[in-house]
Amino acid sequence: MxxxxxxxxxxxxxxxxxxxxxxxxxxxxxxxxxxxxxxxxxxxxxxxxxxxxxxxxxxxxxxxxxxxxxxxxxxxxxxxxxxxxxxxxxxxxxxxxxxxxxxxxxxxxxxxxxxxxxxxxxxxxxxxxxxxxxxxxxxxxxxxxxxxxxxxxxxxxxxxxxxxxxxxxxxxxxxxxAYGIWYSQKLFNDKGWQYPKTWDEMISLCRTIKAAGMNPWTYTGVHARYMSWPILMAAAKLGGTDVLKAIDNLEPNAWKHEAVKAAADAYYQLAVDGFLQPGAEGMDHIKAQTEWCNGNAVFISCGSWLENEQKAVTPPGFNMAVAPPPSLTKGDKLPFEAFRGxxxxxxxxxxxxxxxxxxxxxxxxxxxxxxxxxxxxxxxxxxxxxxxxxxxxxxxxLTSVTKMIQGAGKNTFNWLYNSYYRKLERNLVNSACADLLAKRINSAQFVDQCQKGADEIAKDDTIKKFKRV
Missing domain, CATH: 3.40.190.10 (Periplasmic binding protein-like II)
Structure with a gap:
């Protein structure tokens, strides 16, 4: 519609x-x-x-x-x-x-x-x-x-x-x-599924999806940082936006905040429980998104350019929709509706x-x-x-995007470390996400790896530093 x-x-x-x-x-x-x-x-x-x-x-x-x-x-x-x-x-x-x-x-x-x-x-x-x-x-x-x-x-x-x-x-x-988790509303209507608002609900639905012979998630392994977006959104919702400011400002142990660790642990569970599409590790963003459009996976993390980028291959009636990442706990500092805008x-x-x-x-x-x-x-x-x-x-x-914006109200947020220090996201965090989702490292090692990358940049006098207040 x-x-x-x-x-x-x-x-x-x-x-x-x-x-x-x-x-x-x-x-x-x-x-x-x-x-x-x-x-x-x-x-x-x-x-x-x-x-x-x-x-x-x-x-x-x-x-x-x-x-x-x-x-x-x-x-x-x-x-x-x-x-x-x-x-x-x-x-x-x-x-x-x-x-x-x-x-x-x-x-x-x-x-x-x-x-x-x-x-x-x-x-x-x-x-x-x-x-x-x-x-x-x-x-x-x-x-x-x-x-x-x-x-x-x-x-x-x-x-x-x-x-x-x-x-x-x-x-x-x-x-x-607007960044979030994308799915086909038609598929959800046909199956009688509801988008999960909590992580427990997400895991429960993933089990249902897998039992039905479908892949719950796909992702772009070549640009694995796409999965850092829901991780950081979940961390900000759990621990508050000061978690993101600390990361932007290269503060010591910012990536090791318990909220970031909890979020990484949640998304690591997708890999451990076999909820990621086999072969996704080698896919670029277009391949992964096309797999999703073709019904070979139910969820994918992306931004609101997705509809336009995939318009040539999206099946009629697919009815793509987006929602914020599920809340990790009932005590999250920001509501489920909060997202990165x-x-x-x-x-x-x-x-x-x-x-x-x-x-x-x-x-x-x-x-x-x-x-x-x-x-x-x-x-x-x-x-x-x-x-x-x-x-x-x-x-x-985009209709779904506007609904997500309206639902969030003032509960939108952003991070800037990717703009301040491109290498940190595009190289170091990207590599850590790829290792996490391929189960080469666990969530504790993930935050350690990201923090090590941030510390390297903080100590590099040839890189100009910026302060977010």
Whole structure:
């Protein structure tokens, strides 16, 4: 069934929105932008508050992942309507770091970069080298929809904080992503099953599923960190969000908190009891998600881009749905409805962009209601623009996401360690999750392994540190 989003429902999405993580080190490469003079600049006025030079070319590079690239072409067309003399160069790649890192080092980056995906450029390196433009002028500019409101007034709470480093807003996380456990509502209706709200109920249902000859869970073994998401969500619900802040701040023994250990122990049980699909250890995310869509497993951990990413292979009537991870105990500090809600798809304007003012203007176009609603229609994802999805008919997956947002109310949260220190999640935690789910280590060894990785980063003076308050 389709559903339309109400203003009330979308405003409930005002979670602490965080940045997605990046890849590969830029440390040691001179990429600072403080000495750059932006010659593609005009005098600012009411009609042109960001001082865009009307005939300056604009280069946009998009991560061609779960959202594809077509939405960006629409944004580019909207920019062209405003600045018809500007020539726009569009390109898309899944290899952001490999493609663009040499250009950052050479001082010849694009004007706008969708720095996302498994090969994104490490934000820690970009920030420490001064390679990103301050987006503060964008926030202060009047919105395209209502000149009486600034752009900052139109976006959901938490977006600015999550994209800020050392007090500067450097990254716009455009999509709003909700993370949870996905299943087929049609299958549940056919079997008479109810989604489990407690871990005991989850284990009981997994036994029922296995007895019926089905695999309860699948996961992407290649990107095993996908399973760290429900582990950390369960830990935050059990022990409170201070558990996550301690991890973000690289505090000693943060990963060894009893709530993290309990959550890891719960998900380790899935492996021990044989509830994971055989062969999942070798699957990438598309393979695992396709196995799930084909009915070869009941549950999978993912974010709200899943519906769009799998639309080509999802069977008619599958009716995908998402729910928060089950509560571990009756005494959890946060209710069952709590989940991780965060911004994703980070967009940046390089400090040495030839048309930095145009880059800011492009982001202003994206943050208009027209730009945001078009994105939602094309890729089945919410944006961080408040109220922009009102009246849009949604697929079953995103309809389920909006219900989860409404159910959580203010009980949404996020972590930032993956943005601050990409290596920690993408390499070290990913490896620990892979070992845990393959039963090469147990839950106690899992938290030890994650803590060891965090301690290594904390002691590394070449890595810039950030403080979450």
């Amino acid at each position: 389709a559903q339309t989003i109400s203003r009330r429902g979308l405003l409930h999405a005002g979670a602490a929105v965080g940045a997605m993580a990046g890849a590969s080190a830029l440390t040691g490469c001179a990429m600072g932008g403080d000495d750059k003079k932006d010659d593609a600049k005009a005098d600012a006025n009411a009609a042109n508050p960001l001082g865009v030079k009307e005939d300056a070319p604009l280069e946009v590079v998009i991560f061609n992942g779960g959202f594809g690239e077509e939405y960006a072409k629409s944004h580019e067309a909207m920019y062209k309507e405003r600045w018809p003399k500007a020539e726009i160069k569009h390109s898309a790649t899944q290899q952001i770091s490999q493609t663009l890192q040499p250009r950052f080092v050479a001082g010849d980056p694009p004007d706008v970069v969708n720095n996302s995906g498994s090969s994104q450029i490490d934000f820690n390196g970009l920030v420490s080298q001064g390679a990103l433009a301050d987006l503060g002028d964008l926030l202060a500019a009047p919105s395209l929809d209502d000149p009486k409101k600034t752009v900052k007034d139109t976006i959901l709470p938490g977006v600015v904080d999550a994209g800020s480093y050392d007090g500067k807003f450097l990254s716009l996380n455009y999509a709003y992503s 965060t911004g994703s798809e980070p967009f940046i304007v390089p400090a040495k962009a030839k048309n930095g003012r145009g880059g800011l203007e492009y982001l202003r176009v994206m943050l208009s209601k027209k730009g945001a609603s078009d994105f939602t229609r094309k890729v089945s994802s919410l944006t961080v623009v408040a109220g922009s999805a009102e009246g849009i008919e949604l697929g079953p997956g």
